[in-house]
Amino acid sequence: MPKKTPRYLAVEILTTITKQKSYSNLALDQVIKKEHLNPQDAGFLTQLVYGVIQHEYNLDYYLKPFIQKPTKMAVWVRQVLRTAVYQLVYLDRVPEHAIFYEATEIAKQMGHVGTAKLVTAILRNLQRTGLADLNQIESPLERLSITYSVPEWLVEKLQADLGIEKVTQLLTTINQPANASIRVNTRLNSVADLLPQLQEQFENLVPSQIASVGLVAQGGHLASGPAFEAGSYTIQDESSMLVAPSLQIQPTDQVLDACAAPGGKSTHMATYLDAQQGGRLVALDIHDHKVRLIEQNAKRLHVEDVIEAQALDARKISTKFAAETFDKILVDAPCSGLGLMRRKPEIKYSRQPADFINLQKIQIALLNAVAPTLKVGGQLTYSTCTIVPEENQQVITAFLAQHPEFTVVPVPLELPLTQNQATPFVQIYPDDYQTDGFFIACLQRKA
Incomplete structure (x- = not known):
């Protein structure tokens, strides 16, 4: 049996x-769960996996001179x-x-x-020759692409959307380790009470x-x-914690979460509702x-009394719900996810330009369907975890x-956003607060 060190597991996962x-x-x-890794090994494994994916173009550029037949090389090698x-x-550090031996x-x-000898030879050649100088790449776009490993x-x-200064700042930060963030479940405890307990x-x-209900750590495996x-808490990014407060939900409200899985925002919105007063959230x-996943999360967070999860395409909502049913609606729409490049770095390699327009059609269709x-x-909040205007x-x-x-209203905030880029909307970029990139817009239905 192979010795499943963090490096071995990283290669398997990648x-x-x-x-x-x-x-x-x-x-x-x-x-991490299957192998029962201790926190130190889990942290090193996480660092390796994210680091390799984040810097893929960069690493391949350094390796290119030393690999004679790259197309024939197995993925795992x-x-x-x-x-x-x-x-x-x-x-x-x-x-x-240790790196050479374990590779x-x-x-x-x-x-x-034979494969081991090939790996050793390539790494020794790279060590002797040194790394290629990225500053020698003539094209500015290609240089940014290789340096920060973005297509x-x-x-x-x-760059066309944001300008060279902002895009360079953004690209510089997306390859930094993501913070670990949690949302305190205010149904059970307050931030002030839970923080000292968790700091142990x-x-x-x-x-x-x-985010007023958020706690943040520089790395770590907090889902345990x-x-x-x-x-008492759940894993959720800080920027997505701004969505539920934006709806200003009252205890008696009838709420729709049109695209709810896995239920992070649903369970957050549910903390504002009171079942005894008739409050309800349809997810x-x-x-x-995924409906079962919503139900599991609702049960763990003790908000199952107000959440009703259903399997339904929100574009067909008129088949199940009458006009003017809901006081508040959230459309956290399917999107390209480019705001998640730090947390899910593989996203930047899988997207294509046509995705923005194709997704835009779905996003508009969802809004059109739920609006009646x-x-x-009532208020409708539209949100995405992307950073391109086509989807926002x-x-x-x-x-x-x-x-x-419908008319646009300013997004209600519990804490000031000094870096907000899009008032009256909220547009957060990954470099603004070291969070996921996020967009939020609030609309009110007039008579």
């Missing part, structure tokens, strides 16, 4: 992600090499002899002695600067421990297994052109 197009965070969580070079370039051992375990077309797109387990946990299992998702079910005077401001503009009975 190979699986490449072949199956799976998300890094899900693959990591599964392996490429991942062994990337993992080793990532450590050599980006981790200054890891001894070179060779992994190659033996996953392949054979060149996307660099060009973001997570020493560097501090209050969020943008008695408080998590008891539902929709297309897939049955909102009561006059342009969607709102198109919707308002078709629905003059």
